[in-house]
Amino acid sequence: xxxxxxxxxxxxxxxxxxxxxxxxxxxxxxxxxxxxxxxxxxxxxxxxxxxxxxxxxxxxxxxxxxxxxxxxxxxxxxxxxxxxxxxxxxxxxxxxxxxxxxxxxxxxxxxxxxxxxxxxxxxxxxxxxxxxxxxxxxxxxxxxxxxxxxxxxxxxxxxxxxxxxxxxxxxxxxxxxxxxxxxxxxxxxxxxxxxxxxxxxxxxxxxxxxxxxxxxxxxxxxxxxxxxxxxxxxxxxxxxxxxxxxxxxxxxxxxxxxxx
Amino acid sequence: xxxxxxxxxxxxxxxxxxxxxxxxxxxxxxxxxxxxxxxxxxxxxxxxxxxxxxxxxxxxxxxxxxxxxxxxxxxxxxxxxxxxxxxxxxxxxxxxxxxxxxxxxxxxxxxxxxxxxxxxxxxxxxxxxxxxxxxxxxxxxxxxxxxxxxxxxxxxxxxxxxxxxxxxxxxxxxxxxxxxxxxxxxxxxxxxxxxxxxxxxxxxxxxxxxxxxxxxxxxxxxxxxxxxxxxxxxxxxxxxx
Numbered sequence: 290x291x292x293x294x295x296x297x298x299x300x301x302x303x304x305x306x307x308x309x310x311x312x313x314x315x316x317x318x319x320x321x322x323x324x325x326x327x328x329x330x331x332x333x334x335x336x337x338x339x340x341x342x343x344x345x346x347x348x349x350x351x352x353x354x355x356x357x358x359x360x361x362x363x364x365x366x367x368x369x370x371x372x373x374x375x376x377x378x379x380x381x382x383x384x385x386x387x388x389x390x391x392x393x394x395x396x397x398x399x400x401x402x403x404x405x406x407x408x409x410x411x412x413x414x415x416x417x418x419x420x421x422x423x424x425x426x427x428x429x430x431x432x433x434x435x436x437x438x439x440x441x442x443x444x445x446x447x448x449x450x451x452x453x454x455x456x457x458x459x460x461x462x463x464x465x466x467x468x469x470x471x472x473x474x475x476x477x478x479x480x481x482x483x484x485x486x487x488x489x490x491x492x493x494x495x496x497x498x499x500x501x502x503x504x505x506x507x508x509x510x511x512x513x514x515x516x517x518x519x520x521x522x523x524x525x526x527x528x529x530x531x532x533x534x535x536x537x538x539x540x541x542x543x544x545x546x547x548x549x
Numbered sequence: 550x551x552x553x554x555x556x557x558x559x560x561x562x563x564x565x566x567x568x569x570x571x572x573x574x575x576x577x578x579x580x581x582x583x584x585x586x587x588x589x590x591x592x593x594x595x596x597x598x599x600x601x602x603x604x605x606x607x608x609x610x611x612x613x614x615x616x617x618x619x620x621x622x623x624x625x626x627x628x629x630x631x632x633x634x635x636x637x638x639x640x641x642x643x644x645x646x647x648x649x650x651x652x653x654x655x656x657x658x659x660x661x662x663x664x665x666x667x668x669x670x671x672x673x674x675x676x677x678x679x680x681x682x683x684x685x686x687x688x689x690x691x692x693x694x695x696x697x698x699x700x701x702x703x704x705x706x707x708x709x710x711x712x713x714x715x716x717x718x719x720x721x722x723x724x725x726x727x728x729x730x731x732x733x734x735x736x737x738x739x740x741x742x743x744x745x746x747x748x749x750x751x752x753x754x755x756x757x758x759x760x761x762x763x764x765x766x767x768x769x770x771x772x773x774x775x776x777x778x779x780x781x782x783x784x785x786x787x788x789x790x
Contacts, residue, residue, distance in 0.1 A: 376782075376785060377649040377652070380778060380781045381644050384644060384781065385640075385644055392640075393637070397629075397633060400632075401629070420682065421686070424679040424682065427675060427678075431672055431675065520686045521686075522686040522687060524777055526773055526774065526777040529769075529770060530770060533636065533766055536766070537766075538629060538632060541628075
């Protein structure tokens, strides 16, 4: 996993276009090492000036310096992972990219802010959209309850959630989890919750998505979308890690640890 | 556990070693979760200097040194700034110890044995249900069980060539008669557990994976990493048939 050492304020300054470039670098660091700026532009795709602006935003003078950094960083990483076949290192590299990329970009500040909200005694309602994502919602609920948090409610259908949102007091917290951030039902419910003045916490990918935009607290992750016919089976592994990090922050804040 | 730093022989230390030792003694909570390059840049020393230093403590390298430092009684790791580095380091520990032959063996069992049952209860029901959902979407027939009584009943009627993939936090004795019955009826058993196997268990289980640490959440994440590796391996369709 390439570590570009980006802090919270740098990340907040990145546009959607910048996030696409960053996403590409995290996914294909080795490829970027061998590209010139023209090839890199076509791979994203975007303009050369967008690349240069992005490089400057993250602290490099331009693309050559970024590439130089990547070449050294990626070379260091490859020294630590030598296994017997080509496929397995590729597989572990993919898992590492998703998990470590998500953990390095989520930002301590956003985790802290989100965990702090959960330390209030306001009721928490977790939307269960169905399918694979329900496992994440259940994981979130189980972990939070295991830390002694009271008033956590699961909402297992969109109609029930819609009805519930219309009756909740504004100090309630709604949690939405989406592997794409683009599922119409989840966006509709999150928007409705926002209009009703509820606090909205979401977990969604780094790609441009509506769910993140309507959320008060947005925790993001990397994961490559994939589906079979109409059934998607995108890896949720990085989301499990982000949920776990949030619960750890919550637990530590509750135990009174000081935040530097 | 003995403090790794107490093993040091001061007479064998160079000036650079003393600089490294002083920094680690003063920042052991942070160093336990740092990367080698981060420590190098903090101390302005080379990778090789740090590796040589850790070798003087009887470790193979910096990774083993960090692992021992983390398990030292003197480590106070519950600080908010340590959460993300700690999770990252634990992930590194899991991913670097993933054994290709074991992942292949699990995949081959999944692809060749039917019926295929996935068992997990309590918090282990989450990774078990996750695997069930993913494999079902990938057209691999499987069944999810989250109740030990169901597993017990199943063990009395299961057919040969079945596969039971179990996930649990502990290797409870109550599982022993169940897995013995499963084994006697010819079922294959793969058990991902967060504690080491009881002696009698190993005789009946085809593959026992110990994700062991004292932190249940970390164990579940380690289990999820293993399962995701299995999913990805099956997805690439590169498992020898």
